[in-house]
Amino acid sequence: MMTRVFALLFALLMLPGAGRAEEVVAALSQSRISITANFDGSEILIFGAVKRNQPTPEGEPLDVIITVAGPEKVETIRRKDRRFGIWINVEAQVIGHTPTFYTVTSTRELADILPPLTDSLWKITADKRILPGMRGLPAREALIRLRKADDLYRTREGVVTLSEDTLFQTSITLPSNIVEGGYTTRIFLLRGGEVIDSYGTTINVQKVGIERWLYNLAYQHALIYGVMALAIAGLFGWGASEAFRILRR
Amino acid sequence: MQIFLPIAEVSVNAFTLLGIGGIVGVLSGMFGVGGGFLITPLLFFVGIPPAVAVATSANQIVASSVSGVLAHFKRKTVDLKMGLVLLGGGLVGSAIGIQIFNMLKAMGQVDLLVTLCYVVFLGIIGFLMLIESIRAIKRAKGRPGGRPERKKHLWVHNLPLKMKFRASGLYISAIPPIAVGMMVGMLGAVMGVGGGFIMVPAMIYLLGMPTKVVIGTSLFQIIFTAGFTTLLHAYTNHTVDVLLAFLLLVGGVIGAQIGTQIGLKMKAEQLRIWLALLVLAVCLKLGFDLLLPPKELYSLGA
Numbered sequence: 001m002m003t004r005v006f007a008l009l010f011a012l013l014m015l016p017g018a019g020r021a022e023e024v025v026a027a028l029s030q031s032r033i034s035i036t037a038n039f040d041g042s043e044i045l046i047f048g049a050v051k052r053n054q055p056t057p058e059g060e061p062l063d064v065i066i067t068v069a070g071p072e073k074v075e076t077i078r079r080k081d082r083r084f085g086i087w088i089n090v091e092a093q094v095i096g097h098t099p100t101f102y103t104v105t106s107t108r109e110l111a112d113i114l115p116p117l118t119d120s121l122w123k124i125t126a127d128k129r130i131l132p133g134m135r136g137l138p139a140r141e142a143l144i145r146l147r148k149a150d151d152l153y154r155t156r157e158g159v160v161t162l163s164e165d166t167l168f169q170t171s172i173t174l175p176s177n178i179v180e181g182g183y184t185t186r187i188f189l190l191r192g193g194e195v196i197d198s199y200g201t202t203i204n205v206q207k208v209g210i211e212r213w214l215y216n217l218a219y220q221h222a223l224i225y226g227v228m229a230l231a232i233a234g235l236f237g238w239g240a241s242e243a244f245r246i247l248r249r
Numbered sequence: 250m251q252i253f254l255p256i257a258e259v260s261v262n263a264f265t266l267l268g269i270g271g272i273v274g275v276l277s278g279m280f281g282v283g284g285g286f287l288i289t290p291l292l293f294f295v296g297i298p299p300a301v302a303v304a305t306s307a308n309q310i311v312a313s314s315v316s317g318v319l320a321h322f323k324r325k326t327v328d329l330k331m332g333l334v335l336l337g338g339g340l341v342g343s344a345i346g347i348q349i350f351n352m353l354k355a356m357g358q359v360d361l362l363v364t365l366c367y368v369v370f371l372g373i374i375g376f377l378m379l380i381e382s383i384r385a386i387k388r389a390k391g392r393p394g395g396r397p398e399r400k401k402h403l404w405v406h407n408l409p410l411k412m413k414f415r416a417s418g419l420y421i422s423a424i425p426p427i428a429v430g431m432m433v434g435m436l437g438a439v440m441g442v443g444g445g446f447i448m449v450p451a452m453i454y455l456l457g458m459p460t461k462v463v464i465g466t467s468l469f470q471i472i473f474t475a476g477f478t479t480l481l482h483a484y485t486n487h488t489v490d491v492l493l494a495f496l497l498l499v500g501g502v503i504g505a506q507i508g509t510q511i512g513l514k515m516k517a518e519q520l521r522i523w524l525a526l527l528v529l530a531v532c533l534k535l536g537f538d539l540l541l542p543p544k545e546l547y548s549l550g551a
Contacts, residue, residue: 037492040251040260080546086539088361089548142547149545176251176260177296210492211255218256218487226483229308229491230476233498237315240502245323 022062023051024189024199031201033174034208041176044068044203047169050189056165060192063106063113064160064168065124067188068203070101070152071181077139093139098130100179102147105156105170115193122188122195126153151175180205256490257301263496265295270309270497274504277313278320279512280449280464280524285310285442285475286367286531288497297493299360304482304489305497310443310475312498313505314468320509321465328416328462331426332469335448338427339474342434347481350439366440368536374450375528381454382521389518417458417466425456434474443471443478446528460517 026048033042046066075098079091104125106113114124123129126144130153134140147153152175160170174183183203188195207215218225252263269291273284285306292302321327353362410423429451437444445467452463483489512520 035253037253038251039253075549078548080543080548082542087541087543088539139547142545143549146545146547146549176253177258179258207255211253214255214491218483218489218491222484222487223480225491226480226489229483229489229494230311230479232491232495233308233312233476233479234315236495236498236502237312237317237505238319240316240506241319244320244506 021052021054021057022189022191022196024064024187024197025049025051026187026199026201028185028201028203031203033178033203033205035178035180035206035211036209037211039176039178039211041178042174043171044174045169045171046185046187047167048187048199049168050166057191062162062165063108063190064162065104065106065110065114065188065190066160066170066172067105067124067129067186068101068103068172068174069099069129069184069186071099071179071183072097073100073179075143077143079139079142095134095139095143096131098143101152101175101183102126102129103154103156103172105159105172107158107160107162107168109157110155113190113193118190118193118195122198124188126155174205178205180207252492252496254297254301254490254493256488257297257305257493259296259298261295261297261493266493266496267500269295270313270500271504272500273309273497274313274316274501274506275508275511276504276527277310277445277468277501278317278505278508278510279515280445280508280520280527284313284445284501285437286371286440286446286528289442290531290535292493297490300486300488301490301493304479304486305493307443307475307478307482308489308491308494309497309501311472311479312494313501314443314472314475316502316505317509318465318468318472320506321468324465324513325416326461327465327469328414328458329466329469330412331414331417331419331456331458331462332466334412334423334426335430335433335466335470336473338430338432339434339437339444339470340477342431342436343438343474343477343481344434345431346435346438349435353439363440364535364539366436368532368539370436370447371528371532372536374447375525375532377454378450378521378525379529382518382525385518386522414458417456417462419456419458421456429455430470437474438478443475445471446524449524460521464512 026046029045050062075095077093077095078089080087081090083090104110110125119125119128120132123132127135130144131140144153160168162168183205185201185203187199189197250263251260253260269288273288276287277284288306288309289302292306293299318327411420412423413420429448433444433448433451436447448467448470449463452458452467453460458466479489
């Protein structure tokens with residue numbers, strides 16, 4: 001009997017008019033980023049609107065949180081300690097898949113709009129997103145600390161602008177020492193500490209042109225690449241020597 | 250002007266790289282060292298991953314050495330025969346050194362060994378050279394135009410397989426040069442450098458070669474050892490960044506030419522004092538880094 005009541009309640013909550021009164025519709029200024037020789041980081045504009053099939057609900061204000069996560073990588077983290085008077089690596093730990101880049105942006109201070117439970121459920125802040133099961137382990141804390149120091153993990157509160165409770169926009173800066181791959185972008189719509197809708201998309205970052213060519217050559221035809229590197233070096237050394245001889249005359 | 254390096258996968262200012270190449274090139278031309286022991290730490294400093302820095306500096310060393318050696322060839326300050334004998338030992342040494350390197354890499358202590366090698370060898374060599382050159386200058390001042398120094402008869406002169414090295418004015422056994430070449434090749438492969446800073450003093454103090462010939466001959470030898478190292482890194486680790494090397498060597502070859510000119514104008518003893526001080530400075534820096542507690546105990550790395 002009770003299960004049936006719960007099932008009914010659940011079904012009601014899932015009805016369009018009830019549970020998803022507000023939906024997010026979003027777009028990016030670019031869904032592909034090309035790494036060229038003069039690549040120096042990139043800025044992506046993320047913008048969107050809140051779609052409603054009901055008048056704007058009263059009470060709790062609307063907030064938007066946007067996260068961008070870079071390709072995941074397995075890292076080795078080493079710890080130094082003093083042995084025989086010198087500081088050496090004494091311990092190495094392989095840490096599972098963590099994003100090489102992670103940024104969280106929001107309309108207001110996260111403490112005000114995102115209760116810990118919602119955060120855990122949706123894995124929004126770096127603390128909840130990056131290996132939450134290893135919380136408290138020194139290696140995991142160090143990884144987050146190091147990435148934060150390199151500005152690869154960031155939190156930017158209050159940089160998403162929301163106008164008329166409908167239109168929102170922000171820009172995300174991708175660093176210049178970017179890793180190739182897919183950058184997962186998530187947009188959350190929150191009201192009263194609950195995520196009422198979310199949207200996900202991927203930005204593809206890829207080397208192009210000479211960057212792509214050199215990279216492929218180095219990995220697929222390593223010997224040719226090596227010989228080419230030597231030939232360039234030899235030619236330049238000789239060229240400079242000749243040029244200086246002519247100059248001195 | 251920022252430029253994105255395809256293998257290092259970082260964006261760096263192109264002029265910074267040109268500058269680093271230039272400084273190291275000047276030193277290379279002046280002292281006949283490849284400059285690997287300076288360029289590698291400098292590249293770490295601007296944010297190039299260590300593996301890429303080590304491999305790419307080997308490539309840049311090839312270029313600056315070619316440029317430098319040509320200038321020396323014209324002045325006939327290269328002992329080709331000695332260079333080839335050293336090289337024979339050097340290639341064997343490199344091959345052994347790379348095996349040692351890979352073994353230590355598997356054990357996860359390659360960084361420490363490289364730094365310790367630097368500190369120990371730079372320390373010993375720098376100190377010995379400094380003392381020797383100060384003594385030489387004092388001698389020169391004390392007895393102006395005094396008697397020419399008598400050639401010492403070392404135990405190395407009693408070994409078999411004697412060869413004539415005309416450019417060096419030596420008639421010695423081929424065994425010591427081959428051994429020196431091997432030692433330097435091995436250390437070069439382990440430390441990721443050409444090995445000139447070990448080769449030059451070894452030639453002066455162990456083989457008794459005249460300073461002027463030493464530099465050209467060392468450069469000649471370094472071309473091939475560094476070339477071999479570059480090829481090996483490119484083939485096995487894919488860590489040679491051609492774009493990075495290109496920028497470094499544009500600065501480097503120009504610097505090497507300037508350095509060679511400075512070197513020819515300076516007195517041999519002065520040259521040795523400056524090289525000794527430079528070697529000691531790098532040694533102290535690396536030594537302190539090992540002794541001082543680091544700010545961050547953890548590091549990320551492949």
